[in-house]
Amino acid sequence: QVQLQESGPGLVKPSETLSLTCTVSGGSINSYYWSWIRQPPGKGLEWIGYIYSNGNTGYNPSLSSRVTILIDTSKNHFYLKLSSVTAADTAVYYCARIGGCSGGSCSINAVNYWGQGTLVTVSS
Amino acid sequence: EIVLTQSPGTLSLSPGERATLSCRASQSVSRNYLAWYQQKPGQAPRLLIYDASSRATGIPDRFSGSGSGTDFTLTISRLEPEDSAVYHCQQYGSSLTFGGGTKVEIK
Numbered sequence: 001q002v003q004l005q006e007s008g009p010g011l012v013k014p015s016e017t018l019s020l021t022c023t024v025s026g027g028s029i030n031s032y033y034w035s036w037i038r039q040p041p042g043k044g045l046e047w048i049g050y051i052y053s054n055g056n057t058g059y060n061p062s063l064s065s066r067v068t069i070l071i072d073t074s075k076n077h078f079y080l081k082l083s084s085v086t087a088a089d090t091a092v093y094y095c096a097r098i099g100g101c102s103g104g105s106c107s108i109n110a111v112n113y114w115g116q117g118t119l120v121t122v123s124s
Numbered sequence: 125e126i127v128l129t130q131s132p133g134t135l136s137l138s139p140g141e142r143a144t145l146s147c148r149a150s151q152s153v154s155r156n157y158l159a160w161y162q163q164k165p166g167q168a169p170r171l172l173i174y175d176a177s178s179r180a181t182g183i184p185d186r187f188s189g190s191g192s193g194t195d196f197t198l199t200i201s202r203l204e205p206e207d208s209a210v211y212h213c214q215q216y217g218s219s220l221t222f223g224g225g226t227k228v229e230i231k
Contacts, residue, residue: 035220045169045212045222058219061125094168098216108216110159110174117168 002027004095004115012089012122018082022095022115029053029076032100033108036069036080038091039117046091050098050108051078085122092117126151126215128223136229143200145226147213152193154217160189160198161212163225169212173198205230 008020022034036048049059051069059067063082071078082089095115099108127150137143147158156176161169171180173189176196186201200207208230213223 044224045214047220047222050220060219098220108220110157110171110180110214110216111161111169112171112174112180114168 002097002113004097004113006093006095006115006118008118008120010119010121012085012120013124014086014122015084018080018085018089018120018122020080020093020095020118020120022078022080024076024078024097029071029073029078031102033098033106034069034071034078035096035098035111037094037096037111039094040088040091048080048082048093052101052106087122090120090122092119126153126218126221128213128215128221130211130213130223130226132226133224134227134229136231137203138231139203139205141203143198143203143207143228145198145200145211145213145228147191147196147198147223149194149196149215153196153215156192156196157215157217158189158191158196159214159216160187161214162207162209163212164209172211200228203228203230 003025005023012018030053035050049069051057066083068081094117096111097113129148131146158176160173163169177189188199190197210225212225
């Protein structure tokens, strides 16, 4: 059973860069799409971006100027970096698996695997 | 970007009643790639329905999804106390976007 676990600082200062790691266990990170999704307190879900195991990425246009998602297949990790954070970036951040490739066909699907989420607060 | 609007914001019903949740898209969702999730406080969302009408593994048959194009519905046929949660819709036909959620309260 695939499991995902987010890790990183729970407090980030305004204007600094938020950095999170997602560790994938119980399955391979290869041939899949991986994503970051966040949820501000008391609000809805917001897709941040995704990365395929070959490094191809796609980002939410509203965040793309500040977001970088990276992957290290040798460690079964992928990463989120969000620069120039403000209080509006305070949220629970989830990592997730959102699709994959099989038999030459690739697709992004509904999210069946989620991390437990980690709260990141932006405050001085 | 496809905007998803969920209604109502809150639904308050008694056990055994039928719940009907709506998700409307600002443009047609490609291949009806629309999912529904259930989220309880302090937990990650759980996939209920994918591709508009297919139930995810282990989901009770009282949950059903329907719709196509721009109008989609999640129906909970007979509410149980454990169905109290926030329900989110999501489209994955063109990038990914989520609706604002509907809170279901059990009286």
